[in-house]
Amino acid sequence: MCQLLGMNSLKPARLSFSLEGFLRRGGETGEHADGWGIALYEEQRCHLLIDEQPSCQSPLAQWIQQYSRRSRNIIAHIRKATQGVVSATNCHPFLRHLWGQEWAFAHNGNLDLAALPRPQNFQPCGQTDSELAFCLLLDGLHARFGSQIPDVAEIHACLSELSQKISAAGNFNFVLSNGQWLFAHRSTDLHYLVRAYPFGRAQLLDCALGIDFARHNESDDRMVIIATQPLTDEAWLALPQGEVVTFAEGLQLRFDSY
Amino acid sequence: MCQLLGMNSLKPARLSFSLEGFLRRGGETGEHADGWGIALYEEQRCHLLIDEQPSCQSPLAQWIQQYSRRSRNIIAHIRKATQGVVSATNCHPFLRHLWGQEWAFAHNGNLDLAALPRPQNFQPCGQTDSELAFCLLLDGLHARFGSQIPDVAEIHACLSELSQKISAAGNFNFVLSNGQWLFAHRSTDLHYLVRAYPFGRAQLLDCALGIDFARHNESDDRMVIIATQPLTDEAWLALPQGEVVTFAEGLQLRFDSY
Numbered sequence: 001m002c003q004l005l006g007m008n009s010l011k012p013a014r015l016s017f018s019l020e021g022f023l024r025r026g027g028e029t030g031e032h033a034d035g036w037g038i039a040l041y042e043e044q045r046c047h048l049l050i051d052e053q054p055s056c057q058s059p060l061a062q063w064i065q066q067y068s069r070r071s072r073n074i075i076a077h078i079r080k081a082t083q084g085v086v087s088a089t090n091c092h093p094f095l096r097h098l099w100g101q102e103w104a105f106a107h108n109g110n111l112d113l114a115a116l117p118r119p120q121n122f123q124p125c126g127q128t129d130s131e132l133a134f135c136l137l138l139d140g141l142h143a144r145f146g147s148q149i150p151d152v153a154e155i156h157a158c159l160s161e162l163s164q165k166i167s168a169a170g171n172f173n174f175v176l177s178n179g180q181w182l183f184a185h186r187s188t189d190l191h192y193l194v195r196a197y198p199f200g201r202a203q204l205l206d207c208a209l210g211i212d213f214a215r216h217n218e219s220d221d222r223m224v225i226i227a228t229q230p231l232t233d234e235a236w237l238a239l240p241q242g243e244v245v246t247f248a249e250g251l252q253l254r255f256d257s258y
Numbered sequence: 259m260c261q262l263l264g265m266n267s268l269k270p271a272r273l274s275f276s277l278e279g280f281l282r283r284g285g286e287t288g289e290h291a292d293g294w295g296i297a298l299y300e301e302q303r304c305h306l307l308i309d310e311q312p313s314c315q316s317p318l319a320q321w322i323q324q325y326s327r328r329s330r331n332i333i334a335h336i337r338k339a340t341q342g343v344v345s346a347t348n349c350h351p352f353l354r355h356l357w358g359q360e361w362a363f364a365h366n367g368n369l370d371l372a373a374l375p376r377p378q379n380f381q382p383c384g385q386t387d388s389e390l391a392f393c394l395l396l397d398g399l400h401a402r403f404g405s406q407i408p409d410v411a412e413i414h415a416c417l418s419e420l421s422q423k424i425s426a427a428g429n430f431n432f433v434l435s436n437g438q439w440l441f442a443h444r445s446t447d448l449h450y451l452v453r454a455y456p457f458g459r460a461q462l463l464d465c466a467l468g469i470d471f472a473r474h475n476e477s478d479d480r481m482v483i484i485a486t487q488p489l490t491d492e493a494w495l496a497l498p499q500g501e502v503v504t505f506a507e508g509l510q511l512r513f514d515s516y
Contacts, residue, residue, distance in 0.1 A: 045308070045346035047307065100382060123358040123405075125302060
């Protein structure tokens with residue numbers, strides 16, 4: 001199985017600390033050594049970086065830690081191949097364009113390919129169940145709203161329906177973003193954490209690295225972090241099972257109809 | 259105006275030497291300091307890296323030179339903004355998906371936005387004439403062939419027609435790839451060079467760097483390089499004006515009907 005990481009922040013931010021622990025799971029403290037990738041949004045443009053090397057020894061990871069720009073939305077993924085060969089084509093995140101927006105997606109879980117329909121307008125490039133499921137999500141959004149850009153409540157409702165259908169084919173833990181909102185769906189494992197004032201201290205679980213967020217944040221900073229398994233000794237919560245949860249500006253959005 | 263670089267190679271290769279000269283034109287030996295980007299194909303997957311910093315001082319450029327994988331198709335672009343603000347959203351290359359393939363595109367020249375139609379299925383994310391023209395090319399391919407993947411001769415013919423129409427709105431020098439073929443169109447400035455056996459020596463025009471390709475290549479290596487202006491003292495040729503030229507495996511493809 002793979003591991004997911006997502007971030008949605010009020011202000012552009014680096015994810016250095018959490019990423020440090022996460023990337024060690026790719027071959028060092030975890031067995032997810034079949035490649036990794038990261039989608040970093042800068043404004044609405046998505047920088048998508050992928051590498052088949054284990055993330056714990058990837059020069060790309062070092063470069064991102066040192067030089068990448070601050071971002072409001074980040075999706076990262078470390079892979080343990082279950083479907084599809086180990087190749088760049090099958091590395092998450094995947095990227096597609098809808099409504100003049102760049103959408104990035106990463107998945108953890110196994111889906112039965114035979115139980116999934118074929119998408120109409122969005123075609124996978126590789127062989128994974130994950131990319132197919134991503135195409136089905138965008139296909140469903142496009143079929144529902146056409147070229148008319150819906151509001152976030154409508155997208156949330158549509159993604160909830162689509163995710164329920166796709167989940168019938170297996171485990172469907174995912175993080176999805178268009179550079180503005182971060183959507184997450186948990187079938188089995190997916191946790192989240194809001195870092196906001198008053199900031200405390202945290203210790204990574206994968207290495208002896210601690211941080212005092214109060215020293216590195218301003219009082220109005222706020223971000224949500226999503227991860228398959230908790231990355232720190234902070235108070236992570238499991239996301240509700242079988243639901244799409246939507247985040248904007250570091251906060252969960254609540255919709256009346258849900 | 260911007261500058262373009264394209265590469266199509268029989269075997270996966272690095273473009274280090276030519277890239278070294280090209281990236282100096284982004285702020286050092288040239289005035290194209292409003293960002294840069296590169297699309298490197300690994301198999302059919304496109305790594306797309308963009309940066310608003312001048313390429314001559316970009317850490318991303320250094321990282322690519324040191325660590326990027328070998329590629330059969332590369333497109334790079336250094337920008338001098340003429341339309342659209344200086345931002346990641348407006349940096350070339352642009353990426354879109356068609357027929358389960360990743361298509362990358364970079365443009366040099368100015369097009370009159372008002373003289374261009376609106377695309378139906380491919381929408382720009384940013385404000386540039388270039389991204390709009392790219393969307394029009396893919397829109398035209400999709401309108402002509404639907405979900406049926408055409409052969410390269412059909413794509414070449416369709417791109418030739420579409421490029422002629424778009425060229426009526428201004429200067430349309432571009433390089434385009436799907437990871438297998440490299441297409442180029444010259445309105446004003448675009449040169450090319452085939453490096454093949456017997457390999458010779460070359461000297462960069464932008465810095466005191468020379469190379470003996472005979473020492474770095476095998477006898478069956480072959481690649482074509484495309485650049486707005488020649489990068490070396492080798493025998494570059496101008497591409498034919500107003501025509502799409504298509505390259506595969508480091509060679510120009512010839513089509514009977516043209």
